[in-house]
Amino acid sequence: MDMNFTPEEIAFRDEVRGFLKDKLPEALAAKVKGGKRLLKGDYELWHTRLNERGWLAWHWPVDHGGTGWTPIEKHIFEEECVAAGAPRVVPFGLNMLGPVLIKFGSDEQRAHYLPRILNGDDWWCQGYSEPGSGSDLASLKTKAVRDGDHYLVNGQKTWTTLGHFADWIFCLVRTDSDCKPQQGISFLLIDMKTPGITVRPIVTLDGEHEVNEVFFEDVRVPVGNLVGEENKGWTYAKYLLTYERTGIAGVAFAKNGLAHLKQVAARQMKGRKPLAQDPLFASRVAQVEIDLMAMETFNLRTVSAAQHGGVPGVESSMLKIKGTEIRQEITDLLRRALGPYAAPFVPEGLDEGYNEPPIGPDYANPVASQYFNMRKVSIYGGSNEIQKNIVAKMMLGL
Amino acid sequence: MDFNLTDDRRMLKESLSRFLQDRYGFETRNEIAGSEQGFSRELWAQMAELGLIGAMLPEEVGGFGGEGFDVMTVMEELGRAIVVEPVLPTAVLGAGILAEAGSDSQKGLLEKVISGELLLAFAHGEPQSRYSLSDITCQAERTNGDWVLDGQKAVVLNGDAADKIIVSARTSGTDDDEDGLTLFLIDTDAKGISRRGYATVDGGRAAEITLEDVAVGEDAVIGELGKAFPVIEEAIGRGILAVCAEALGAMDVAKDMTLEFLQTRKQFGVPLGKFQVLQHRMVEMCLEIEQARSATILAAGRMKEDRATREAALSAAKNLVGRSARLVAEESIQMHGGIGMTWEYALPHFAKRLTMIDHLFGDADHHLERFAALSQAS
Numbered sequence: 001m002d003m004n005f006t007p008e009e010i011a012f013r014d015e016v017r018g019f020l021k022d023k024l025p026e027a028l029a030a031k032v033k034g035g036k037r038l039l040k041g042d043y044e045l046w047h048t049r050l051n052e053r054g055w056l057a058w059h060w061p062v063d064h065g066g067t068g069w070t071p072i073e074k075h076i077f078e079e080e081c082v083a084a085g086a087p088r089v090v091p092f093g094l095n096m097l098g099p100v101l102i103k104f105g106s107d108e109q110r111a112h113y114l115p116r117i118l119n120g121d122d123w124w125c126q127g128y129s130e131p132g133s134g135s136d137l138a139s140l141k142t143k144a145v146r147d148g149d150h151y152l153v154n155g156q157k158t159w160t161t162l163g164h165f166a167d168w169i170f171c172l173v174r175t176d177s178d179c180k181p182q183q184g185i186s187f188l189l190i191d192m193k194t195p196g197i198t199v200r201p202i203v204t205l206d207g208e209h210e211v212n213e214v215f216f217e218d219v220r221v222p223v224g225n226l227v228g229e230e231n232k233g234w235t236y237a238k239y240l241l242t243y244e245r246t247g248i249a250g251v252a253f254a255k256n257g258l259a260h261l262k263q264v265a266a267r268q269m270k271g272r273k274p275l276a277q278d279p280l281f282a283s284r285v286a287q288v289e290i291d292l293m294a295m296e297t298f299n300l301r302t303v304s305a306a307q308h309g310g311v312p313g314v315e316s317s318m319l320k321i322k323g324t325e326i327r328q329e330i331t332d333l334l335r336r337a338l339g340p341y342a343a344p345f346v347p348e349g350l351d352e353g354y355n356e357p358p359i360g361p362d363y364a365n366p367v368a369s370q371y372f373n374m375r376k377v378s379i380y381g382g383s384n385e386i387q388k389n390i391v392a393k394m395m396l397g398l
Numbered sequence: 399m400d401f402n403l404t405d406d407r408r409m410l411k412e413s414l415s416r417f418l419q420d421r422y423g424f425e426t427r428n429e430i431a432g433s434e435q436g437f438s439r440e441l442w443a444q445m446a447e448l449g450l451i452g453a454m455l456p457e458e459v460g461g462f463g464g465e466g467f468d469v470m471t472v473m474e475e476l477g478r479a480i481v482v483e484p485v486l487p488t489a490v491l492g493a494g495i496l497a498e499a500g501s502d503s504q505k506g507l508l509e510k511v512i513s514g515e516l517l518l519a520f521a522h523g524e525p526q527s528r529y530s531l532s533d534i535t536c537q538a539e540r541t542n543g544d545w546v547l548d549g550q551k552a553v554v555l556n557g558d559a560a561d562k563i564i565v566s567a568r569t570s571g572t573d574d575d576e577d578g579l580t581l582f583l584i585d586t587d588a589k590g591i592s593r594r595g596y597a598t599v600d601g602g603r604a605a606e607i608t609l610e611d612v613a614v615g616e617d618a619v620i621g622e623l624g625k626a627f628p629v630i631e632e633a634i635g636r637g638i639l640a641v642c643a644e645a646l647g648a649m650d651v652a653k654d655m656t657l658e659f660l661q662t663r664k665q666f667g668v669p670l671g672k673f674q675v676l677q678h679r680m681v682e683m684c685l686e687i688e689q690a691r692s693a694t695i696l697a698a699g700r701m702k703e704d705r706a707t708r709e710a711a712l713s714a715a716k717n718l719v720g721r722s723a724r725l726v727a728e729e730s731i732q733m734h735g736g737i738g739m740t741w742e743y744a745l746p747h748f749a750k751r752l753t754m755i756d757h758l759f760g761d762a763d764h765h766l767e768r769f770a771a772l773s774q775a776s
Contacts, residue, residue: 001400001401001402001403001404001467001695001698001699002399002400003399003401003695003696003699004399005399006399009399072399276774277774279767279770282770282774283766283767283770285770286766286767286769286770286773287717287766289714289769289773290693290714290717290718290766290769291689291718293693293696293711293714294689294690294692294693294696294714294718295689295692296692297692297693297695297696298688298689298691298692300399300401301401301692301695303399304399304400304401305401307399308400308402318681318684318685318688321681321685322685322689385678388677388678388681388682389674389677389678391681391684391685392671392674392677392678392680392681395681395684396657396671396677396680396681396684397661397671398657398660398661398671398672398676398677398680
């Protein structure tokens with residue numbers, strides 16, 4: 001048993017910290033930490049900075065531009081980025097499509113798309129979910145019918161995150177209906193500028209526009225945009241879903257959230273004393289802090305097992321469940337910490353350049369909205385109930 | 399970073415596991431637990447021979463371990479067999495205190511402890527102290543060069559079988575002052591000591607101990623006069639780590655038994671495990687066990703850190719283990735149905751031990767409050 005980083009790992013962490021200090025603009029970090037709205041350019045700036053340093057595609061094999069980091073180094077990098085308030089790297093092209101193309105794409109596809117992903121030339125979005133298929137992804141209905149050198153695509157995708165910024169979408173489409181649902185699915189790359197595509201915003205319960213519906217009406221897609229073989233798309237999709245998910249526990253996000261919660265509780269008053277000193281509230285905070293400490297060790301055990309050659313399996317599902325429960329609990333306590341000042345709804349206050357004085361404490365505005373937004377984490381990426389099904393089947397054989 | 403056991407600890411774990419499988423089946427265990435003595439001297443001697451006690455103590459006093467992960471390795475295996483022999487009071491608490499704070503001659507006794515010839519108990523808690531470590535009213539007064547002790551000690555584990563007890567008493571201060579506590583090493587056959595032994599609901603034994611004008615010499619004092627609190631806190635800290643690890647072993651077995659039951663027991667023509675509501679409850683149990691394991695590993699790794707870091711990790715572990723042990727105990731009985739309610743079946747005995755561990759060294763609520771206080775102070 002050795003729970004410490006090696007001197008080399010500590011040196012690596014210091015190098016990452018130095019990079020973040022030099023290259024992450026303070027104003028951007030403040031926006032991220034303050035729960036302010038990010039612009040397309042904010043994401044692009046950070047993408048470019050990472051690419052310049054050669055640290056963008058750390059998921060990829062070294063000969064395609066990867067870093068060759070160990071599981072522990074990857075873990076350190078992710079933790080430090082979140083702790084410093086770096087914007088998340090939009091994962092669709094980089095972490096999802098990239099690995100699929102590297103494994104299953106053609107030489108031409110790799111040569112064309114991978115450098116464009118790294119350079120930020122193409123903004124990708126993900127076309128998986130449909131109105132009729134949530135957790136039961138294989139029931140998807142969007143159809144692609146072969147028509148000479150093209151596929152004719154008709155159907156609808158939904159929950160398309162940041163699709164309104166996207167140049168391209170990778171889609172799961174049905175190319176055969178006369179077989180088991182999983183066997184008739186193909187993986188298609190579609191240019192968002194193709195005639196017949198319509199993007200409509202979905203405004204979520206917090207009043208924000210992050211996700212979209214994407215409609216396909218007789219959209220013509222060149223057959224060269226098929227990845228791998230026709231009707232093998234489910235295999236590629238599953239590969240993508242089981243692809244290394246070191247950050248799934250969200251430990252660093254939760255730690256930032258907990259630190260913020262403690263600051264807020266120290267400033268909010270109850271009975272003329274800081275809320276942080278209220279025994280009941282302090283117990284609730286202590287409880288989630290204990291759960292987080294344990295989960296951080298659980299996560300490190302998993303990362304360390306990967307470092308020693310183990311393959312993370314159901315641990316990803318278990319960490320997803322626990323991690324999302326903890327993050328939801330923290331945003332719940334933050335909301336409750338505010339008391340009546342959780343109520344004001346001033347969405348424009350989250351925009352850069354908003355200069356009106358805040359209503360109530362300056363940290364109050366995004367809190368309730370973030371609580372509602374955070375309900376999504378136990379739904380997306382395979383709902384927590386689906387994760388329990390996976391654990392029951394894989395670990396318990398039930 | 400490496401969460402694997404060292405070779406030495408793996409070997410210890412394996413030999414202990416084999417020994418318990420061969421000699422300590424559930425029926426043997428229940429027979430021993432129900433016997434008048436409440437444990438087996440013969441098995442105790444064999445456990446000592448295996449090196450189980452020595453593994454919990456450092457080399458300076460004749461042991462070959464003594465670190466957090468040694469305690470964790472041994473206790474987890476003992477938990478898998480819900481062993482009732484007095485390992486916790488003798489090897490973890492009593493021997494731990496002597497190794498930490500004892501005089502040279504007191505440390506000399508550890509050889510006999512390690513060989514299994516000397517049994518110890520830590521007589522600390524009192525009827526009014528609940529989980530407080532400093533609420534001690536037992537008095538020690540100096541009279542004619544002797545120390546004379548008067549007081550009452552509550553639920554002393556192994557109190558009736560111990561050859562020597564370590565008694566905490568006030569030499570100054572009042573009520574729950576941390577200052578002014580002193581530890582004394584006393585023979586249990588000393589004049590003025592009366593013991594009322596009894597069985598505990600989870601299979602071990604304990605005693606109420608009354609001290610009436612018990613006179614001991616200066617050489618009975620352990621460590622510095624009036625400065626015993628840090629020694630007590632560290633001893634209880636090792637006890638917390640030990641029972642957390644024991645609970646991990648017991649939770650694992652309870653979970654495995656429940657899983658096997660779900661896979662084999664048929665209702666409505668299908669194995670119980672086909673019902674999603676039970677699958678999800680099993681997964682929740684597994685998840686909380688992993689959390690408890692993680693918290694215990696963290697605590698074991700922080701045993702040598704500064705006080706605030708160490709005690710916060712210990713309170714975190716005890717809180718998490720308290721919650722998860724209760725969940726596993728209650729859920730595994732529920733999922734077993736009627737059979738989970740019977741004395742002759744093993745599972746409920748695991749459930750009882752898991753439940754009663756919450757009553758040792760502070761329950762989940764106690765450690766939640768304590769963690770909050772430690773975290774606010776830092």
